[in-house]
Amino acid sequence: MKKVNFFKKKLIKISILFPKEKFENDVSNFNIKPLEEAGFGDLTFFDSIKYKNLALKTKASYCLTKDRIKQFLPSKTKCIIVENVLFELAKLLKKIYPYADIDYPDLSLKKPAKNKFNKVKFGNNVLLGKNVKVGKNSIIGSNSIIEQNVSIGDNCIIGSNVIIKNTIMGKNVVIQDNCKIGLKGFGFIPLKDKNFKFPHIGSVLINDEVEIASGCTIDRGSVGNTIIGKNTYLDNQVHVAHNVKIGSNCMIAGQVGFAGSSIIGNNVLIGGQAGVSGHLNVGDNVKIGGGSGVVKNIKDNHVVMGYPAIPLKEFIKNNKIKNDE
Amino acid sequence: MKKVNFFKKKLIKISILFPKEKFENDVSNFNIKPLEEAGFGDLTFFDSIKYKNLALKTKASYCLTKDRIKQFLPSKTKCIIVENVLFELAKLLKKIYPYADIDYPDLSLKKPAKNKFNKVKFGNNVLLGKNVKVGKNSIIGSNSIIEQNVSIGDNCIIGSNVIIKNTIMGKNVVIQDNCKIGLKGFGFIPLKDKNFKFPHIGSVLINDEVEIASGCTIDRGSVGNTIIGKNTYLDNQVHVAHNVKIGSNCMIAGQVGFAGSSIIGNNVLIGGQAGVSGHLNVGDNVKIGGGSGVVKNIKDNHVVMGYPAIPLKEFIKNNKIKNDE
Amino acid sequence: MKKVNFFKKKLIKISILFPKEKFENDVSNFNIKPLEEAGFGDLTFFDSIKYKNLALKTKASYCLTKDRIKQFLPSKTKCIIVENVLFELAKLLKKIYPYADIDYPDLSLKKPAKNKFNKVKFGNNVLLGKNVKVGKNSIIGSNSIIEQNVSIGDNCIIGSNVIIKNTIMGKNVVIQDNCKIGLKGFGFIPLKDKNFKFPHIGSVLINDEVEIASGCTIDRGSVGNTIIGKNTYLDNQVHVAHNVKIGSNCMIAGQVGFAGSSIIGNNVLIGGQAGVSGHLNVGDNVKIGGGSGVVKNIKDNHVVMGYPAIPLKEFIKNNKIKNDE
Numbered sequence: 001m002k003k004v005n006f007f008k009k010k011l012i013k014i015s016i017l018f019p020k021e022k023f024e025n026d027v028s029n030f031n032i033k034p035l036e037e038a039g040f041g042d043l044t045f046f047d048s049i050k051y052k053n054l055a056l057k058t059k060a061s062y063c064l065t066k067d068r069i070k071q072f073l074p075s076k077t078k079c080i081i082v083e084n085v086l087f088e089l090a091k092l093l094k095k096i097y098p099y100a101d102i103d104y105p106d107l108s109l110k111k112p113a114k115n116k117f118n119k120v121k122f123g124n125n126v127l128l129g130k131n132v133k134v135g136k137n138s139i140i141g142s143n144s145i146i147e148q149n150v151s152i153g154d155n156c157i158i159g160s161n162v163i164i165k166n167t168i169m170g171k172n173v174v175i176q177d178n179c180k181i182g183l184k185g186f187g188f189i190p191l192k193d194k195n196f197k198f199p200h201i202g203s204v205l206i207n208d209e210v211e212i213a214s215g216c217t218i219d220r221g222s223v224g225n226t227i228i229g230k231n232t233y234l235d236n237q238v239h240v241a242h243n244v245k246i247g248s249n250c251m252i253a254g255q256v257g258f259a260g261s262s263i264i265g266n267n268v269l270i271g272g273q274a275g276v277s278g279h280l281n282v283g284d285n286v287k288i289g290g291g292s293g294v295v296k297n298i299k300d301n302h303v304v305m306g307y308p309a310i311p312l313k314e315f316i317k318n319n320k321i322k323n324d325e
Numbered sequence: 326m327k328k329v330n331f332f333k334k335k336l337i338k339i340s341i342l343f344p345k346e347k348f349e350n351d352v353s354n355f356n357i358k359p360l361e362e363a364g365f366g367d368l369t370f371f372d373s374i375k376y377k378n379l380a381l382k383t384k385a386s387y388c389l390t391k392d393r394i395k396q397f398l399p400s401k402t403k404c405i406i407v408e409n410v411l412f413e414l415a416k417l418l419k420k421i422y423p424y425a426d427i428d429y430p431d432l433s434l435k436k437p438a439k440n441k442f443n444k445v446k447f448g449n450n451v452l453l454g455k456n457v458k459v460g461k462n463s464i465i466g467s468n469s470i471i472e473q474n475v476s477i478g479d480n481c482i483i484g485s486n487v488i489i490k491n492t493i494m495g496k497n498v499v500i501q502d503n504c505k506i507g508l509k510g511f512g513f514i515p516l517k518d519k520n521f522k523f524p525h526i527g528s529v530l531i532n533d534e535v536e537i538a539s540g541c542t543i544d545r546g547s548v549g550n551t552i553i554g555k556n557t558y559l560d561n562q563v564h565v566a567h568n569v570k571i572g573s574n575c576m577i578a579g580q581v582g583f584a585g586s587s588i589i590g591n592n593v594l595i596g597g598q599a600g601v602s603g604h605l606n607v608g609d610n611v612k613i614g615g616g617s618g619v620v621k622n623i624k625d626n627h628v629v630m631g632y633p634a635i636p637l638k639e640f641i642k643n644n645k646i647k648n649d650e
Numbered sequence: 651m652k653k654v655n656f657f658k659k660k661l662i663k664i665s666i667l668f669p670k671e672k673f674e675n676d677v678s679n680f681n682i683k684p685l686e687e688a689g690f691g692d693l694t695f696f697d698s699i700k701y702k703n704l705a706l707k708t709k710a711s712y713c714l715t716k717d718r719i720k721q722f723l724p725s726k727t728k729c730i731i732v733e734n735v736l737f738e739l740a741k742l743l744k745k746i747y748p749y750a751d752i753d754y755p756d757l758s759l760k761k762p763a764k765n766k767f768n769k770v771k772f773g774n775n776v777l778l779g780k781n782v783k784v785g786k787n788s789i790i791g792s793n794s795i796i797e798q799n800v801s802i803g804d805n806c807i808i809g810s811n812v813i814i815k816n817t818i819m820g821k822n823v824v825i826q827d828n829c830k831i832g833l834k835g836f837g838f839i840p841l842k843d844k845n846f847k848f849p850h851i852g853s854v855l856i857n858d859e860v861e862i863a864s865g866c867t868i869d870r871g872s873v874g875n876t877i878i879g880k881n882t883y884l885d886n887q888v889h890v891a892h893n894v895k896i897g898s899n900c901m902i903a904g905q906v907g908f909a910g911s912s913i914i915g916n917n918v919l920i921g922g923q924a925g926v927s928g929h930l931n932v933g934d935n936v937k938i939g940g941g942s943g944v945v946k947n948i949k950d951n952h953v954v955m956g957y958p959a960i961p962l963k964e965f966i967k968n969n970k971i972k973n974d975e
Contacts, residue, residue, distance in 0.1 A: 102807050102824055105773045105791030123430045124452055127774055127792055141430030142452055142470055145792055145810055157427050159508075160470050160488055163810055163827050172519075174427055177488045177505050180827050180864045183809075186885040192899060193881050194822075194859050209519050214505045214542045217864045217886040217904075231518050235511040236542040236564050237582075239886050239904045239922075249517060254542075254564045255582045255600075257887075257905045257922050259940070272564075272582050273600040273618075275905075275923045275941050290584070291600050291618035291632055293923075293941035307632060307941055307957060308969050319633050448755045449777055466755030467777055467795055482752050484833075485795055485813055497844075499752055502813050502830050534844050539830045539867045556843050560836040561867040561889050562907075574842060579867075579889045580907045580925075597889075597907050598925040598943075615909070616925050616943035616957055632957055644958050 004149050006166040007100045007201050014043075014062070017092060018080055032093065032201070034224040035060065043092075045223075046073060047085035050279070064089055086198070087189045089223075093199035100199035103184050106147040106165065123160060135171060150182070153208070166220045170208035170230075178215045181206075185219035185242030185260060198222065200242060207232075207248065216240070222260075229266065241278070253290065265300065274309075289315070329474050331491040332425040332526050339368075339387070342417060343405055357418065357526065359549040360385065368417075370548075371398060372410035375604070389414055411523070412514045414548075418524040425524035428509050431472040431490065448485060460496060475507070478533070491545045495533035495555075503540045506531070510544035510567030510585060523547065525567060532557075532573065541565070547585075554591065566603070578615065590625065599634075614640070654799050656816040657750040657851050664693075664712070667742060668730055682743065682851070684874040685710065693742075695873075696723060697735035700929070714739055736848070737839045739873075743849040750849035753834050756797040756815065773810060785821060800832070803858070816870045820858035820880075828865045831856075835869035835892030835910060848872065850892060857882075857898065866890070872910075879916065891928070903940065915950065924959075939965070 011028040015021075031042045035051060038044040038060035045064040046055045055063075055072040063077045070079045082088040094101055109127035112120075119136040126140050129148030134140065138152055141160035146152070150164050153171035158164070162175055166182035175181070187198035202221020207230040212218070218240040220226055226240060229248035239257040240246070246258075247266035256270050259278035268282060271290025276282065281297045288294060289305025289312060298304055305315040336353040340346075356367045360376060363369040363385035370389040371380045380388075380397040388402045395404045407413040419426060434452035437445075444461040451465050454473030459465065463477055466485035471477070475489050478496035483489070487500055491507035500506070512523035527546020532555040537543070543565040545551055551565060554573035564582040565571070571583075572591035581595050584603035593607060596615025601607065606622045613619060614630030614637060623629060630640040661678040665671075681692045685701060688694040688710035695714040696705045705713075705722040713727045720729045732738040744751055759777035762770075769786040776790050779798030784790065788802055791810035796802070800814050803821035808814070812825055816832035825831070837848035852871020857880040862868070868890040870876055876890060879898035889907040890896070896908075897916035906920050909928035918932060921940025926932065931947045938944060939955025939962060948954055955965040 103809055103826055104807060105789055105810055107771060107773060107789075109774050109792055121432060123432060124434050125450065125775065125793075139430055139432075142434055143450075143468060143793060143811075157429060159428055160430055161468075161486060161811060176428055176508055178503070178828070183826055183864050183886075186863060186883065186903065188861075188883060190899070190901065195861075195881055195883060197861075211513075211520075211522075213511060214508050214544075215540065215865065219864075219886070231520055233511065233513060233520060235566075236505075236508075236544070237562065237887065241885075241904060249515070251515065253511065253584065254566060255580070255905070259903065259922050272584050272602075273598070273923070277922075277940060290602060290620075295940075446757060448757060449759050450775065464755055464757075467759055468775075468793060482754060484753055485755055486793075486811060501753055501833055503828070536838075536845075536847075538836060539833050539869075540865065556845055558836065558838060558845060560891075561833075561869070562887065574840070576840065578836065578909065579891060580905070597909050597927075598923070615927060615945075 004151065004168060004203070006149050006203060007097045007199075010096050010098065012095060017095065021078075021080055023078070030062070032089075032096070032223055033060070035063075037224055044077075045085050045089045046070075047089075064092070084189075087196065090189055090196055090198040093201060093223075094197075097199050097201050100201045101184070101197035103165070106145075108148055109145060129165075141177065147182075159214070166202075167204040167206065169206040170210070172209045173206055174211040176212065176214040176236075179212055179218070180216075181212075181218045182220045183217065185222065187222050187242060187260070202226065202242065204228070210234075213238075213254075235272070247284065271305075287312075329476065329493060329528070331474050331528060332422045332524075335421050335423065337420060342420065346403075346405055348403070355387065357414075357421070357548055358385070360388075362549055369402075370410050370414045371395075372414075389417070409514075412521065415514055415521055415523040418526060418548075419522075422524050422526050425526045426509070426522035428490070431470075433473055434470060454490075466502065472507075484539070491527075492529040492531065494531040495535070497534045498531055499536040501537065501539040501561075504537055504543070505541075506537075506543045507545045508542065510547065512547050512567060512585070527551065527567065529553070535559075538563075538579075560597070572609065596630075612637075654801065654818060654853070656799050656853060657747045657849075660746050660748065662745060667745065671728075671730055673728070680712065682739075682746070682873055683710070685713075687874055694727075695735050695739045696720075697739075714742070734839075737846065740839055740846055740848040743851060743873075744847075747849050747851050750851045751834070751847035753815070756795075758798055759795060779815075791827065797832075809864070816852075817854040817856065819856040820860070822859045823856055824861040826862065826864040826886075829862055829868070830866075831862075831868045832870045833867065835872065837872050837892060837910070852876065852893065854878070860884075863888075863904075885922070897934065921955075937962075 013028045015026045035054040035058040043062040044060035106129045120134045121139045123142030127145045133151040135154030138156040140158045144162040147165035152169045156173045158175045159177035161178045164181045182204045184200045189196040200222045202225045205227045209231040211233045213236040215237045219242040221243045227245040232250040234252045235254040237255045241260040243261040244258045246264040250268040252270045253272040255273045257275045262280045264282045265284035267285045270288045274292040276294040283300035285301045287303040292309040293307035295308045303312040305312045338353045340351045358367045360379040360383040368387040369385035431454045445459045446464045448467030452470045458476040460479030463481040465483045469487040472490035477494045481498045483500045484502035486503045489506045507529045509525045514521040525547045527550045530552045534556040536558045538561040540562045544567040546568045552570040557575040559577045560579040562580045566585040568586040569583045571589040575593040578597040580598045582600045587605045589607045590609035592610045595613045599617040601619045608625035610626045612628040617634040618632035620633045628637040630637045663678045665676045685704040685708040693712040694710035756779045770784045771789045773792030777795045783801040785804030788806040790808045794812040797815035802819045806823045808825045809827035811828045814831045832854045834850045839846040850872045852875045855877045859881040861883045863886040865887045869892040871893045877895040882900040884902045885904040887905045891910040893911040894908045896914040900918040903922040905923045907925045912930045914932045915934035917935045920938045924942040926944040933950035935951045937953040942959040943957035945958045953962040955962045
């Protein structure tokens with residue numbers, strides 16, 4: 001999937017952004033990325049020992065971090081020491097991406113230009129932003145809104161009343177009516193009487209063969225991306241928070257919720273109304289029973305159920321569940 | 326409620342669909358129905374011993390089934406033995422109903438024709454498919470989409486941003502803003518890298534006096550129908566999966582979820598955020614506490630709460646719940 | 651926030667409404683309000699000993715109540731004794747406010763009049779009812795519907811596909827795509843075969859700096875109002891039922907549900923998918939873990955988790971939750 005810049009960026013010299021620091025090169029065109037995605041020239045952030053292993057291997061040139069954990073960063077990475085990493089990151093993002101902290105409605109929307117889309121069918125009142133791409137044999141239902149720079153692959157079926165922004169979508173994807181994809185997630189620095197809204201500059205990447213049922217909300221990544229893996233199916237009213245990465249061939253039943261930044265493996269089955277807390281790892285081939293509350297990591301091939309989720313066998317034993325009477 | 330064919334059907338001779346079988350009459354106009362609804366000339370399917378009692382009484386002429394359970398079918402029913410009943414059924418449905426496996430947006434939508442609807446009021450930008458029926462004194466709010474062949478009774482109040490497809494609705498029904506009714510449910514045969522989408526050819530039947538609050542999703546039946554009984558009320562954000570049948574005079578609070586094919590009796594009360602697993606029977610006059618997870622059948626008149634749901638008295642005792650401090 | 655009458659009112663003399671009662675002044679322009687909001691000349695209702703303390707202090711001139719609890723009302727308040735307070739109240743409201751028992755779509759909607767809105771930006775196909783107010787520098791996204799008499803403050807960002815009715819909103823409020831605000835809640839008197847719909851004449855008050863994420867439903871108050879306090883943030887798919895009052899500086903994560911009439915303090919944090927039962931009090935600075943089911947009042951500064959919710963320490967001990975393995 002090709003890279004797209006969804007958010008307007010201001011070029012500001014790094015010496016102006018961090019006046020107390022000294023920089024060898026006073027760059028302004030650096031990108032801000034998560035530890036594992038940052039490369040040479042990029043700025044990253046490291047705020048919790050939990051991400052020690054990613055810090056050790058980062059290739060970022062600059063890193064916002066705390067004095068207490070800076071030693072895990074490579075020597076090539078210049079540390080910018082702050083008190084509150086996430087607050088400083090939020091303020092930095094707001095300076096560089098002034099329009100990423102709120103979902104400002106796209107005011108460039110227009111009806112699809114004739115002759116521009118090859119073999120694409122549009123319902124009534126479809127609205128497209130600038131530079132939207134839609135692959136051949138795709139259909140977009142009535143009243144749907146595809147905001148600027150979104151890319152939709154071939155043979156995709158998008159329902160009615162759908163809103164898609166900040167998203168790159170593969171081919172053969174089905175999105176049912178009323179889904180909202182690529183919106184800003186629930187991210188802010190709590191401040192009395194006026195929270196500081198955390199700009200979210202990430203995207204949503206939806207891989208080939210994905211199916212997303214009606215009324216789902218999939219928020220874009222904060223600094224990295226939110227990702228739905230190939231051939232993964234989501235049922236109605238599923239909530240996927242920012243930065244969540246779901247593997248391929250997963251089946252996620254209705255009303256499941258994922259808090260921010262959790263990583264779900266491949267071939268994972270999740271029953272209806274289950275919830276997965278934030279910043280967790282769920283392994284491959286995991287099965288999670290309906291209604292479960294997952295509050296810690298789950299290793300590959302485990303089957304869990306309960307609130308909090310425990311191995312299914314234990315859950316059945318604890319609750320003396322028998323077959324139907 | 327009259328029968329309507331929502332999905333385009335291909336007529337294929339049964340000898341071509343099942344070339345290894347021998348048939349007395351090489352019919353092509355048979356219908357595919359669940360065990361209990363199939364009549365003479367219809368094809369049905371029987372894949373689990375759980376439905377033994379329905380199998381014993383079926384009137385179907387043909388039945389897809391497994392060798393291991395075929396003996397429960399009446400001698401008049403011709404068994405078509407397969408390895409994987411649901412997969413063969415899905416492939417059969419895809420051949421006969423090629424457009425029922427995805428919610429292809431209705432591209433026949435138009436503004437309501439003047440003079441066609443007697444005493445019906447429409448908001449702005451309402452879109453109707455071909456052959457939509459709306460009874461007198463009904464109102465349909467702005468931006469709502471009623472797809473082809475949907476039938477709405479007299480005195481119905483449909484809100485704004487509502488999408489209704491594959492649905493037959495009685496009279497005096499209220500549907501609040503943003504409901505999505507009649508969409509394809511979560512049904513597919515899991516296959517690595519490319520699931521096989523199960524065509525859903527059923528409808529949603531909504532009886533008189535029903536009220537459905539904002540943001541609900543009610544999926545259509547797979548082979549049979551999804552049914553909401555008379556005078557049953559659903560609160561906001563309820564999810565009703567395919568084939569669920571809810572009786573009359575029920576009260577279903579906000580964010581409740583029903584997995585596929587469960588049958589709920591009459592006068593059932595369900596508290597907010599409760600979940601009912603698939604293929605269960607919940608009796609008449611049952612009360613289910615908020616947040617409960619129902620994982621087995623519940624007999625008439627029982628009161629349950631908990632995850633998994635247990636008799637309310639036990640739940641209170643186990644949890645030592647006292648009155649407000 | 652200024653008072654607005656969202657519902658058409660019929661003036662009926664109180665002697666006609668209650669022919670068996672004697673009244674000193676045969677008024678017809680009285681208002682119907684909750685115990686704590688009713689003033690001189692108003693009619694209120696008192697149906698449960700739970701609200702004894704509010705009854706003792708009410709300033710209402712008239713009160714629908716039961717013989718068994720009437721002694722808690724001040725002597726200046728004229729008691730109107732009935733068998734079923736809520737049913738009589740519902741019938742009274744239906745006579746005075748005949749159009750508040752169903753969300754009749756606003757059929758007065760029009761595109762925004764040019765020159766009428768100062769420094770307001772509108773997306774495509776925005777529809778406004780009569781007498782809608784939108785403050786300067788606000789933006790309203792495409793396909794959104796703002797029904798009659800709604801008031802939106804300055805610098806508000808309203809997304810696309812949003813529906814707002816019966817609502818007064820302060821400044822700097824963000825409402826993401828697809829929210830439904832001010833709809834009628836889940837209120838009715840259960841009657842076999844035809845429930846009696848309870849007219850809901852309250853509003854939704856949204857204070858300054860509030861942010862409400864995608865797909866939330868916030869129902870209006872029944873007789874009083876539903877209130878979201880200053881700088882409170884709601885994540886995606888939250889359900890706020892009628893009469894709920896949420897304090898300021900709260901953080902409510904995704905898919906949380908509030909049943910009717912609960913009162914939530916300030917600085918409250920609620921994790922994803924938690925549910926709060928109806929008619930409860932949750933104190934200031936309370937933290938409620940994700941997935942919890944709150945079934946009784948919670949005092950200030952408490953931290954709870956579980957279903958039913960118990961002190962977090964107990965929950966951890968009971969469930970032997972350890973740090974990540």
